[in-house]
Amino acid sequence: xxxxxxxxxILTWLFLNSCDLLAADPTKPLxxxxxxxxxxSKKSSSPRLTAIITRNGERxxxxxxxTYQTGDYVLGLKLIKITRNSVLLEGIKEQxxxxxxxxxxxxxxx
Numbered sequence: 001x002x003x004x005x006x007x008x009x010i011l012t013w014l015f016l017n018s019c020d021l022l023a024a025d026p027t028k029p030l031x032x033x034x035x036x037x038x039x040x041s042k043k044s045s046s047p048r049l050t051a052i053i054t055r056n057g058e059r060x061x062x063x064x065x066x067t068y069q070t071g072d073y074v075l076g077l078k079l080i081k082i083t084r085n086s087v088l089l090e091g092i093k094e095q096x097x098x099x100x101x102x103x104x105x106x107x108x109x110x
Contacts, residue, residue, distance in 0.1 A: 049098040061087045
């Protein structure tokens with residue numbers, strides 16, 4: 001009788017511990033890596049040109065989730081020109097052109 005109680009305790013303990021393993025994330029490695037994980041959700045530190053809007057013949061550029069017009073300053077550079085797909089920024093010693101990402105054509109026929 002004592003053997004069965006001991007066996008029952010052992011089997012219950014094994015069952016309860018296996019439930020933790022079953023509830024664990026199956027994609028998580030069992031061995032902890034010492035390498036630091038890279039966070040790919042963060043965007044690059046420099047703002048991107050995401051859109052150009054034309055309203056009443058005047059263009060505005062959206063850079064880093066903010067709207068700018070010709071004459072505004074972006075990253076310490078003056079916005080000189082807004083074209084259909086780019087903006088020209090100019091500083092004392094540098095000039096920078098930012099381009100919109102090209103549109104991706106879809107093959108879906110819906």
